[in-house]
Amino acid sequence: MTWLLPSLALLLGLPAHAAAQAQADPSSDDTMLASGFLDGHPDLLFRSQGLSAYGERDFGKAIERFRKAAYYGDKASQAIIGEMSWSGVGVERDRVMALVWMDLAAERGYPRFVNTRNGYWNALSPAERQRARDRVDDIYAEYGDAATEPRLAKELRRGRSKMTGSRVGSLSSNMQIIVPGHGSIDGSKFFDPKYWDPKLYRAWHDNFWENLRDGTVTVGEPEKLDDSTPSQPKPSQKQDTPR
Secondary structure (H helix, E strand, O other), X not given: OOOOOHHHHHHHOOOHHHHHHHHOOHHHOHHHHHOOHHHHOHHHHHHHHHHHHHHOOOHHHHHHHHHHXXXXXXXXXXXXXXXXXXXXXXXXXXXXXXXXXXXXXXXHOOHHHHHHHHHHHHHOOXXXXXXXXXXXXXXHHHHOHHHHHHHHHHHHHHHHHHOOEOOOEOOOOOOEEEEOOOEEEEHHHHOOXXXXXXXXXXXXXXXXXXXXXXXXXXXXXXXXXXXXXXXOOOOOOOOOOOO
């Protein structure tokens, strides 16, 4: 049995039905990034670095950065660690720890991660499940929401305070943040409370992951080929469920 990497595939290239949400994501806005937005959001910063390393096939660096993002409660990074552990990418293959990490990613009930966690659970033997139970408390103690939310809240407050003052001027509806080489950003966009208030920031993430659903592919009617038509190789089919 093999498993695809649904959350990693999602993060490397969002499906069409999530495009509108992605366009509003400051971590995909070059000007916001150049302004130092990620400096105050270590969860997004380290996830971004992990994805870059993964794309360059530097899997050791990738999982190290995903762990840093996970330390600040990034559920997507926790899920990716689980998937990399399940497949043995960047780390030794460990189905038990893959389940533990995916259970952590599913802590908030995000459907994509819950479904993957359940699939892992069903694939494990009773002995493997018990080993996962024995190890889960230690992981939650360091990477669960109870530990990571205060940690991230501190960084959000610190990051926002660094961006105020002489660097960008005082807050007002007319304030513009000058980003050399990229133009400017309206201050109300950069300082939108949903990016800096811990509760609103959590709600922003919840809104995306709770409403994200896998896309569907529609296949047309088969076309009959005559003997003179050269045959073509069949494309591989991918899905977000175990094979």
